[in-house]
Amino acid sequence: MTHVADVIEAEKSRDIRTRWLLSLPALLIILAAASGPLLIVVAYSFLTPGPYGDVVWVPSIEGWINVALQQDIFDGSLSMADAHVSIFIRSVVLSLATTLLTLAIGFPTAYFIATRRETTRELWLLLITIPFWTNLLIRTFAILEIIRNEGLINGLLMRFGLISKPIQMLFTDGAILTGMVYVYLPLMVLPLYASMEKIDFRLVEAGYDLYATPFKVLRRIIIPLVKPGIIAGSILVFIPALGAYVTPSILGGGKNLMLGNLIELQFGQGRNWPLGSALSITLMMIVMIALLFYVRNAGGQENRHG
């Protein structure tokens, strides 16, 4: 007598085995290409820096100590690494400002596109994505050309006699912020548009009908419905902004560093690979904590309604 349950059980486990085998190549690639390098970075952060870069295979936690603290070269006493801390703070502040500004500019832009006729929406979206067709470096240099002391803005202002000497715009935090907002704006507009496009705009009319002013319709109806897009857009902008390298190094002029530049410095001129590795992992942890906090916070608000 055959036990049907046993046969089904055997069939099931064979099925699971087949699935594992089929997904094995993909898993191997993920392991080799993502987890592997990450593990190397983690391992390097616990080693001693070599004299000409690279690492010496002697375990050390000096790299991690140097993330936040610095050792006095004369008496060996430890103090806060003010430079590192200020770079961390600047990175977080600039990234938050970038996220908020792209949201402030991107929201009306996405709303505008989502309320166009279906045929014209595609054209607007195409215009939004056009900057992606040009290399980031070239776009950044274009901004530099506009805001430098002999650039377009200062040139025009001086030509019309509004100012007598150029305004220093390049190599400031403002320049970095401008550059990052420009670069990351499409990453905010696209997810916002994707959520807005799904809104039934009759809900907006229903809001007006039920005595909600335009501002209240925005706050009580549109924003709650676009929230998934706001979350996705903020994540897409904040994370790369935090690790931005090209924009701050060109527009900040090496004076106003961000985390990306600090990390690069350790692998280049600094010749301190363990410190660079430790900084990279710190950056990753900041991102993960921010993400966790953000998603949980947003999710919690979602639950309050249900």
Added chain:
Amino acid sequence: MAGLNAIEIRSVSKVFGFGEYAFSAVDDASVSIRQNEFFTLLGPSGCGKTTLLRLIAGFEYPTSGEIMLNGDNIAAMPPFKRPINTVFQSYALFPHMTVAENIGFGLTMLGRPKQEIRDRVAAMLKLVRMEALANRRTSQISGGQQQRVALARALAPQPKVLLLDEPLSALDYKLRKDMQIELKRLQAETGITFIFVTHDQEEALTMSDRIAVMSAGKILQVGNPREIYDAPTDRFVADFIGETNFLKGRIHAVNSGIAEVETAAAGRISATMPSNFSDDGEVTLVLRPEHAALCGPADHARCQMTGTLETIVYFGTDTHYHVRLADNETLFTLREQNKPLQAARYAEGDRVGIAIEPNAARVLRS
């Protein structure tokens, strides 16, 4: 207040587009809607009835004309200031709110005290029999339930006028019948003026106090269901409401409101003339199928028309007969109620006569 009309539309037009693309959705419409009335805007899709409703709600502003609410012109007032609420065709319930939050939304926006909102929402839930589902998401309830929530949401702020934009069109037949009764009950209980938009003539006839029939942006006739059905003043109205026979003819003589019409298809027929009808020769005669009956060749005195019986269609409650008239062209439809266990009296192909009930035929401009 009591003497004033709830809504008065005064020569309102709405033009969409510009230049050669301009299109009049509502064309010089005027109508008065009384207090506590169940008023229906009836017409085929694209006739302008929904645009007229949106003008009253404030989602569109008229190109010209006035919209009076209890004597005040509200034509330029934004929708969130008008004491008028709408039940949308698609319900447009807020998906991020519960049933109770949806119903309370209008009152919250009006800044009413929390306790009042809670009481009013509870009363509304009871009115539409949805108490058990107050904390459900709107996506978790059925179409009929969504419909009732949409009604409760629109009624909660106690509007002066409630607008209903084909609210029953998405429901299945049985549910639609129930909701028709429910709507009448709600209107009687709340005493609010209802303006109801539909393309379903049966719905309009059974529910309304008065009906305005619209076509191509114009209001063709306003009247109670009986007037609209029995005494259409326009060919379109006669054709759109119920089934009608049209016979072309020429007025032969008029005697105290009764015209003798000479028709090509069926000879001379007497028909009622609407008052203020100007005699201009060519006219159309309209006749409802149920106001005519077949009569045998033996009954010649009663018969006013003759023809050949082409088809017989049995409908259960009644039987429809299609008779080809003497001109061999016009097909005349008539309807007779069935009696129990009645044997078929006629066969297809028979020569038959048609008797018309007194006052049944009416004269319209051709």
